[in-house]
Amino acid sequence: MAKKANVTIEDVAREVGVSRQTVSRVINKGPNVKPAVREKVEQAIARLGYVPNLSARRMGGGRSYLILAVNDRQRTLENWQAGRGNDWVDQMLYGGMTECEKQGYHLMFELIDTEPEKAPVELSHSIAALRPDGIILTPPHSDNEALAAMLAEKGIPCARIGRRGGEDYIDVYMDEGAAAADAARHLLALGHRKLALIAGSPEYGNSQKRAEGFLSALEQAQCGPGLVAKANFQFDRAAELLEEMLTGPNPPTGVIADNDEMAFAALHVADKLGLRIPDDLSVISFEDTPGVRFSVPPLTAIRQPTAEMIGKACNELIAAAGGQPAKGSFILPYRMVERATTGPLAPRLSQASGS
Amino acid sequence: MAKKANVTIEDVAREVGVSRQTVSRVINKGPNVKPAVREKVEQAIARLGYVPNLSARRMGGGRSYLILAVNDRQRTLENWQAGRGNDWVDQMLYGGMTECEKQGYHLMFELIDTEPEKAPVELSHSIAALRPDGIILTPPHSDNEALAAMLAEKGIPCARIGRRGGEDYIDVYMDEGAAAADAARHLLALGHRKLALIAGSPEYGNSQKRAEGFLSALEQAQCGPGLVAKANFQFDRAAELLEEMLTGPNPPTGVIADNDEMAFAALHVADKLGLRIPDDLSVISFEDTPGVRFSVPPLTAIRQPTAEMIGKACNELIAAAGGQPAKGSFILPYRMVERATTGPLAPRLSQASGS
DNA sequence: AAGAAAAAAGTGAACGTTCACATTTTTGCT
DNA sequence: AGCAAAAATGTGAACGTTCACTTTTTTCTT
Structure with missing residues (x-):
């Protein structure tokens, strides 16, 4: 009847006839x-x-078995509020929880302010409260040097997603430039000669890297210059820009979009303009959210290894909590999932529209 | 140079010249x-x-300021692995984090086994480790009485999502039956007379409730009986069933699907069969994941107040941690987001297909 | 203005571990 | 067999709070 108190290390020690420290040694x-x-x-x-x-x-001076995954507050909240959701966060949860569970760790999400000066303050408060064993920084915070320095000073291992280097921190990334170049080459191989990149936002580092990769691939193939239009990740803006391009002189026949939403815009505009996909226009997206499989036609996309990057980050962070040095640069492979929006350029037999 | 130790309650007490207990009183x-x-x-x-x-x-005997949100391991993992993602989880994170942040709380996700007997064991381990102040149970665990009873015995407030009642626990739900009935009536009002429900899985309580609501709405309107087909939430199965229905005698002109994936199947089949949407076939989905806005045409859907339910659950749980009784039944409104897959029945002028 | 009651403030103990070190046991070597 | 070194085990203190009290101060009553 009496509510049984929780089992403690002492109970185990007594049961076996050893001291608590011995039990502690066993569990650790x-x-x-x-x-x-x-x-x-x-x-x-x-x-x-x-x-x-x-x-x-934790109080005894041991680990907290907690990893904090930090996301940008404004961007995350905005996505949620706009009904766009945060597939990125879902992926993080997947990779992070899977890896942490295996090692008896726990993952917690934290939103911190976009503002580079506010970020360290907010994060240090969370650290004071939670005392995590490790912290995962995602863009744009991965690029905040002051943040990482603060963590280093406090002696908290930190993994930065989307950064390469790894001399001072654990850096986990994929080669965005190569991915964009691959996408471009894929279209080139299909016979496309005029390519456009619908870019996200210049502040978003990945957009920049992709643009570079895209452009250099075209240059290498002597098919440049490629069109690069910045549409800020938004459907409407992308649709506008795309329509302009596609109805203009020398329209592109292959489009690469920095996210799914803008790729959908390409599908939408093509439909509006009577362009067949992929015969008249091929589209590749960067993102590969779940809905992409059900678009008409299903979207070909570059899939970022988000879950894998977070899993790797957790893994390294846990190792660091165990005493390993908290550094290293880890590149993870992306994957192009070819669905139905890419194909050889196949102009209509006659120019007249017919049944 | 010496690494400044963390600020403790004693430091504050000393600074002001009071005792730690007084500071404790202030912060609490x-x-x-x-x-x-x-x-x-x-x-x-x-x-x-x-x-x-x-x-x-927590060690001092106070709160942990932690809420544990429990999801079904198998279903969640399967969705992730299949690339379907877990928009539901993303929504939970949104509603939960927003509410918890406001009150100085933290939200942590936990996956526990589907198996009703394993669930309490797994959960009690997490509880022993984490000592959360409250626990959110989602389907199917909301229906596990043994789980809830265990929590009650341990004195941990528990909120069950998708349950009504609220006599012993905090129950937060939406009226699935009414939503399905609304969807049906909406189609009826548009002139549709033959309606079909593409149901999920019978083990999933909501599917059952929706089927009941759907059927009773039709009966009330004397438009029954409606077709109910179980497609287990899967695209392929739904497409199969739908094609059968739509090519059979007396095909439905309005379809309600238990999730977005099956609604996409309807769009797919309609396209294949040359049916115009919404003129020949109207489609309403239950789910409203982000991708839905970009389908062709954009999907009309019933949006579950997932984030709101979790937010409410957190709120009540936090109140319970503060001493309020941990009970109450809270119904939250759903919303139908009308996009472009629903419209008045508008048969073609002539049967012949033309340009 | 005294005494009682209420409000404010303080104190020791406890929570369940791990750490740093002390002690005991075992092993290895000559 | 004896001793040194290594391995195994145990002990007291500490971590930073809150709890359950106790003590002090303030307010209210007559």
Whole structure:
């Protein structure tokens, strides 16, 4: 009847007849425990259903078994409020939780202010409250040097998504430039000669890298110069720009968009202009959100290894909490998922529209 | 140079010249503090940048300021692995984080096994480790009485999403039946007389409730019986079933799908069969994931108040942690977002296909 | 103005771990 | 067999709060 108090490390120690420290060594996989004792302790833990209290572990000076994944507040909130959702966050959760669960860790999300000066303050408050063992910084915070420096000063391992280097921090990234170049070459190989990139926003580092990769691929193939139009990731703006291009002189026959929303705009405009996809116009997107599989036609897209990057980041962070140096540069492969919006350029047999 | 230790409650107390307990009272908004003192303490807190350590608070016997949101492991993982994503989870994060942030709380996700017997074991381990102040149970775990009972026994407030009642727990739900009935009536009002429901899975309680609402609306309008086909939330199965229906005798002109994926299947089949949307076939979906806005045509859908339900749950849970009774039944309004897949039945002028 | 009651403030203990170190046991070597 | 070194185990203190009290100060009543 009396509510059974929680099982503590002492209960386990008593059960086995050893001291709490020995039990502690067992649960932390520490050295200096005789195999037979370790075995008995493990059995007692299972029998009693003992699970270490994380708050106490942290208070005792140990790890918190917590990783904080930091996202940009304004962008995230805006996406949510606009009904765009945050597939990126969903992917992070996937990669992060999967990896953390395996190692007895926990993942928590945190939104911090876009403003580069406010960010360190907000984050340090969260750190003071939560005392995470590691922190994942995503764009645009990955580029905030002051933030990373603050973490280093506090001795908290930090993984930056979308950065290369890895001399001072754990950097996990994919080669955005190469991906864009690949996309361009793919279209080139299909016979397209006039290509356009519908870019996101210049402040967003990836847009910049992709534009460079795109342009250089065209140059290499002597098919330049490619068109680059900035549409700020927005459907309407992209549609506008695209319509202008496609009805202008020398229209592109291949389009690469910096996100799915702008790729959908291409589909929309093509439909409006009576262009067949992919015969008259091929489209490749950067993002590959779930809805993309059901567009008409289903969108060919470059899939960022978001879940994998976060998983890798968690993994490295956990290793760092275990004493490994918190540095290293890890590149992860992207993947182009070819669906139905890309194909060889196949002009109509006759110019007249007919049944 | 010496790494400045973290600011503790004692530092604040010393700064102001009061005891730690007084500072504790201030940060917990407790009674029995003179306004002048409270003011001084608050200033010192701001000046020193003091943030209470959550682990210590928890250890001291106070709250953990943590809410655990529980999702079904198999379903969630499967969605992620299949590339379907979990928009539901993204929505939860939105509603939960927004509400928790406001009140100094933190939200953490947890996946627990589908198996009703394994669930309590898994969850109790997480509870032992994390000691959350409250727990949110989502389907199918909302329906697991043993789970809820275990939480009640441990004295942990629990909010169940998708349940009504509220006598013993905090129940937050929307009226799925009414929503389905509304959808049906909407189509009826547009002139449709033959309606079909592409249902999800019978084990999923909502599918059942929607089917009931759908059927009863038709009966009331004397337009029954409606077709109900179970497609298990899958595109392929839905497409198959739909094609059968639409090419059969007396085909439906209005379709309601239990999720977006199956609604996309309807769009796909209509296209294949040369049916115009919405002139020949109207489609309404239950879900409204972000991609829906960009389908061709954009999908009319019933939007579940997922974020709002989780927000409400957090709110009530936090109140419960503050001493309020952890019970109550809260219904939240759904919304039908009318886009372009619904319209009056408008048969072609002639049967012959023409330009 | 005294005494009682209420409000404000303070104190020791406890929460469940880990750390740093002390002690005991075992192993290895000659 | 004896000793040194290594391995295994144990102990007290500390982490930063809140709780349950106790003590002090203020307010109210007559």
